[in-house]
Amino acid sequence: xxxxxxxxxxxxxLHAAGPFCTHILSQxxxxxxxxxxxxxxxxxxxxxxxxxxxxxxSFDQVASNKLSVRINLKDAKGIALAKKLVAASDLVCExxxxxxxQRLGLGYAALAALKPSVVMVSVSSSGQSGPDSHFAGxxxxxxxxxxxxxLTGYADGPPVEMRHVMDxxxxxxxxxxxxxxxxxxxRTGQGGHVDVxxxxxxxxxxxxxLLFAAAGGNPARIGNDHLRMAPHGVFRxxxxxxxxxxxxxxxxxxxxxxxxxxxxxxxSDPRFQTAASRHTHRQVLHGEIEHWTMTREAGEAERRLxxxxxxxxxxxxxxxxxxxxxxxxxxxxxxxxDTTGRQRAALKAPIRFSKSDVGMTRGTPRLGExxxxxxxxxxxxxxxxxxxxxxxxxxx
Amino acid sequence: xxxxxxxxxxxxxxxVEISRGVAASHAGRLLSTLGAETVxxxxxxxxxxxxxxxxxxxxxxxxxxFAFLAAGKKSITSDLNxxxxxxxxxxxxxxxxxxVHDLRPDERARLDxxxxxxxxxxxxxxxxxxxxxxxxxxxxxxxxxEINLIHASGEGFLLPxxxxxxxxxxRPPLKVYGHFAEYQGGVVAALGALSALVxxxxxxxEAVDVSVQDATLAxxxxxxxxxxxxxxxxxxTRSFKYGGVLECADGYVELLTxxxxxxxxxxxxxxxxxxxxxxxxxxxxxxxxxxAEINRVVRAWARELxxxxxxxxxxxxxxxxxxxxxxxEVLSGPHERxxxxxxxxEIPGAGRLPVLSAPFHVDGAALPLSAGPxxxxxxxxxxxARRHRERPAAVxxxx
Numbered sequence: 001x002x003x004x005x006x007x008x009x010x011x012x013x014l015h016a017a018g019p020f021c022t023h024i025l026s027q028x029x030x031x032x033x034x035x036x037x038x039x040x041x042x043x044x045x046x047x048x049x050x051x052x053x054x055x056x057x058s059f060d061q062v063a064s065n066k067l068s069v070r071i072n073l074k075d076a077k078g079i080a081l082a083k084k085l086v087a088a089s090d091l092v093c094e095x096x097x098x099x100x101x102q103r104l105g106l107g108y109a110a111l112a113a114l115k116p117s118v119v120m121v122s123v124s125s126s127g128q129s130g131p132d133s134h135f136a137g138x139x140x141x142x143x144x145x146x147x148x149x150x151l152t153g154y155a156d157g158p159p160v161e162m163r164h165v166m167d168x169x170x171x172x173x174x175x176x177x178x179x180x181x182x183x184x185x186x187r188t189g190q191g192g193h194v195d196v197x198x199x200x201x202x203x204x205x206x207x208x209x210l211l212f213a214a215a216g217g218n219p220a221r222i223g224n225d226h227l228r229m230a231p232h233g234v235f236r237x238x239x240x241x242x243x244x245x246x247x248x249x250x251x252x253x254x255x256x257x258x259x260x261x262x263x264x265x266x267x268s269d270p271r272f273q274t275a276a277s278r279h280t281h282r283q284v285l286h287g288e289i290e291h292w293t294m295t296r297e298a299g300e301a302e303r304r305l306x307x308x309x310x311x312x313x314x315x316x317x318x319x320x321x322x323x324x325x326x327x328x329x330x331x332x333x334x335x336x337x338d339t340t341g342r343q344r345a346a347l348k349a350p351i352r353f354s355k356s357d358v359g360m361t362r363g364t365p366r367l368g369e370x371x372x373x374x375x376x377x378x379x380x381x382x383x384x385x386x387x388x389x390x391x392x393x394x395x396x
Numbered sequence: 397x398x399x400x401x402x403x404x405x406x407x408x409x410x411x412v413e414i415s416r417g418v419a420a421s422h423a424g425r426l427l428s429t430l431g432a433e434t435v436x437x438x439x440x441x442x443x444x445x446x447x448x449x450x451x452x453x454x455x456x457x458x459x460x461x462f463a464f465l466a467a468g469k470k471s472i473t474s475d476l477n478x479x480x481x482x483x484x485x486x487x488x489x490x491x492x493x494x495x496v497h498d499l500r501p502d503e504r505a506r507l508d509x510x511x512x513x514x515x516x517x518x519x520x521x522x523x524x525x526x527x528x529x530x531x532x533x534x535x536x537x538x539x540x541x542e543i544n545l546i547h548a549s550g551e552g553f554l555l556p557x558x559x560x561x562x563x564x565x566x567r568p569p570l571k572v573y574g575h576f577a578e579y580q581g582g583v584v585a586a587l588g589a590l591s592a593l594v595x596x597x598x599x600x601x602e603a604v605d606v607s608v609q610d611a612t613l614a615x616x617x618x619x620x621x622x623x624x625x626x627x628x629x630x631x632x633t634r635s636f637k638y639g640g641v642l643e644c645a646d647g648y649v650e651l652l653t654x655x656x657x658x659x660x661x662x663x664x665x666x667x668x669x670x671x672x673x674x675x676x677x678x679x680x681x682x683x684x685x686x687x688a689e690i691n692r693v694v695r696a697w698a699r700e701l702x703x704x705x706x707x708x709x710x711x712x713x714x715x716x717x718x719x720x721x722x723x724x725e726v727l728s729g730p731h732e733r734x735x736x737x738x739x740x741x742e743i744p745g746a747g748r749l750p751v752l753s754a755p756f757h758v759d760g761a762a763l764p765l766s767a768g769p770x771x772x773x774x775x776x777x778x779x780x781a782r783r784h785r786e787r788p789a790a791v792x793x794x795x
Contacts, residue, residue, distance in 0.1 A: 330610065
C-alpha cells in the first residue's frame with residue numbers, strides 16, 4: 001500500500017511547478033490523471049532547442065508516473081468532460097494564470113457547486129488574490145519578487161537567478177499543503193481551496209531574514225559566509241573544478257581541524273583564538289585552510305574530515321549524484337526506462353516509509369495513453385461516444 | 397474563529413518536536429501553521445536555534461531564525477538524560493499523532509527512543525526522522541551543515557549562473573542564501589508526516605525517514621534529468637542566453653522572455669530600436685546565438701532606467717520582469733500586504749513584529765499565525781495536563 005492510495009487527482013497543471021506537485025503526490029500513491037490536448041500539449045512533448053532537444057523528451061521526471069488523457073478545454077463539450085472527471089476525483093490541481101480556470105467554468109466555486117467535497121490546489125506566480133495576481137512569471141522572477149534572489153550572491157556582486165529548484169520548491173510546498181487538505185477531507189468530508197503563491201514560497205525560504213529586516217536589520221548578500229561559523233565555505237582542491245565544502249561549528253571541531261591539517265601555528269595565532277575572532281578574520285583563515293585543501297583530492301579530504309567529526313562534503317555534479325552509493329542504497333536515485341527503452345537515473349519521491357513502498361511504477365505517458373481506463377472504465381463512456389468526441393476534436 | 401468558518405486543515409493534530417536544526421524545526425512550524433498543536437521539547441538550556449544569528453535589533457537578544465521557526469509553537473523543557481525528563485516526554489507522546497525530530501540513531505538508542513520502542517509504546521504515533529543524510533545508508537552518521545548539504549545535493553555546484561557567473565568565473569560556486577536546503581528538508585518532512593497521517597486510518601501508523609540531501613536533490617530533479625539526456629550541467633554554461641539579471645539606475649531587475657510574444661513585447665518596451673527589427677532576430681535560435689550581442693544593448697539600456705518604471709511598463713506589455721526586491725521592499729509590498737503574508741506577533745525580547753505565515757492561502761485567506769515564538773518552558777503545564785489525560789486512557793486499554 002502507498003499512503004495516498006485511493007486519492008484521485010484531475011491534473012490540469014502544465015510546465016514545472018504544478019506538475020512536480022502532482023508527480024510527487026502520484027509517487028505517494030495518488031492516481032494522477034494528466035489532462036492535455038494536441039492543441040495544448042505540455043512542454044516536454046515539444047522540442048526545446050535551448051536545451052538542445054529537437055523532439056519530445058524521452059523521459060520527463062515531472063510527467064512520469066501519471067495517466068494521460070486528452071481533453072480540449074477550448075470546447076464546451078471538453079469542459080463538460082473535464083467536469084465529469086472532476087466529479088470522479090478527490091483533488092483538482094491546476095497552474096494556469098489566475099482567472100483562467102474561472103473563465104473555463106472550472107473555477108473553485110463552480111467545481112465546489114458540482115462536488116462540495118472537492119479539494120482544489122492552484123499554483124501561480126503571485127497567488128489568486130492581490131494587486132499582482134495577474135503577473136506573468138518564471139522561477140527567476142519568483143526568486144526576485146521573494147527576496148531570495150536579492151539575498152543570494154557574492155557580497156560584491158549582483159543578485160542571483162533561481163532556476164528549477166525554485167519551481168520545484170513551489171511544487172513541493174503545494175504537495176505538502178494538498179495532503180494537509182486531503183487529511184481534513186478524510187476526517188471531516190470538508191473540501192477546500194489551496195492557493196499556492198510561488199513568490200511567497202521564495203519568501204518562506206528566507207523567512208528569518210525578512211523578520212530580521214522587519215526589526216530594522218539589514219540582511220545582505222554574503223556569498224558562502226555564515227553569520228557565525230568560520231571556517232565556513234567552498235574550497236579549492238588539487239583537482240580542477242572539484243570543490244570541497246567545510247563548516248566548523250565549535251571550538252572542539254576547530255581544534256580537530258587544525259590537528260588534521262597539521263597546522264599548529266593556527267592554534268596560537270591571536271586572530272583565531274575565539275569563534276568570534278575567527279569569524280572576523282575569516283578571509284585570512286580561509287586562505288590558510290585552502291593551503292591544505294589545495295594539496296588534496298576532494299573525496300579523500302572529505303572522508304578524513306568526516307572521520308574527524310567535521311562537517312564536509314564534495315561539491316557534487318550530477319554524474320556524482322547518479323552513481324552515489326548512499327543515494328542508491330536509500331533508493332533516492334533509481335534507474336528507470338525511458339520511452340526509447342534506455343535505462344537512466346531518476347529520482348524517487350524523497351521520503352522513506354517503514355511500511356509503505358512509494359515511488360514510480362511507470363514512465364512518461366504518451367498523449368492520451370490511458371483513455372480506455374479513464375474515459376471508458378471510470379467515466380463510463382461508450383466506444384461510440386468517445387469516437388464521436390474525437391471526431392468533434394473534444395478528445396483531441 | 398468566525399461563524400461559518402471551517403476548521404483549520406490540521407485541527408486536532410498534536411505534534412511533538414525534538415529538534416536542534418532548521419529542517420526538523422521547519423517541519424514542526426509548517427504543521428503548526430496548518431492548524432496542528434506543535435509542542436517543542438527543549439533541553440533546559442533551550443533549543444540551540446535560540447542562540448543562532450541573526451538576532452533581532454535593537455536588543456539583539458532574540459534569534460530571528462528561532463522566532464520565525466518557532467512562531468505558534470508551544471514550549472516545554474525536559475532533560476531527556478534524566479528519567480523524569482523521559483517520563484515527561486512519554487506523557488506527551490502518549491497523546492501525540494506525530495513526533496518530528498532530528499535525533500541521530502545513536503542518540504535514539506541512548507534515550508530509549510528507537511523506532512521499534514516507539515512503535516510498541518505508542519502504536520498510533522508517526523515517527524518522523526529528519527537528518528542531514530537520513531537515518532539509513534552509508535552517510536547516515538555524517539556531519540553536515542547547510543553549505544555541505546546544498547553541495548551534496550548538486551545545486552551548489554550549479555550556482556551562480558547568469559550575471560554573477562559572467563562577472564566572477566574563477567570564484568568558488570555559491571550557496572543559496574540562508575537555509576535553503578534545510579527548509580526543503582522541513583517541507584518534505586511535513587509532507588511525509590501528513591502522508592503517513594492520511595495512510596494511518598487504513599494501514600496504521602508508520603515511521604518516516606527524511607534526508608535533507610534527498611529533499612534538496614528532489615527539487616533539483618531537472619539537472620539529473622538533463623544528465624540522462626546526455627548533458628552534464630555546469631554553472632558556467634546553464635545561463636539564459638540573453639536577459640537575466642539587469643542592473644538599473646537604482647537596483648536590479650530580472651528579465652526573461654521565453655515566448656515569442658514576450659520578445660515582441662520587449663521590442664516595444666525598448667522603443668522599437670532598428671537592430672531589434674532585424675528579421676533574422678525573429679528566429680528564437682538566432683536570438684540564442686546572438687545572445688551576448690543582445691545582452692550588451694539590453695544592459696546598456698536598462699542601466700539608465702529606474703526599476704519601478706521599467707517593471708511597470710514591462711508587465712503592462714506582457715514582458716516577464718521583476719525587481720530584485722530587498723527584504724524591506726517585500727515587507728512593505730502592497731501585494732504581500734493584500735495577502736496578509738506577514739502577521740504581527742509578540743516576540744519575547746524583541747516586541748511585536750510581522751512574521752511570515754505560510755506561502756499559501758487556504759479557504760480564501762492567509763493562515764493565521766496564532767502566536768509568536770514561546771518563551772522557554774512557557775507551556776510546562778502541558779506536561780501535567782497530559783499526564784492526567786494519559787492515565788484514564790491507559791486504564792481503558794488494560795481493561
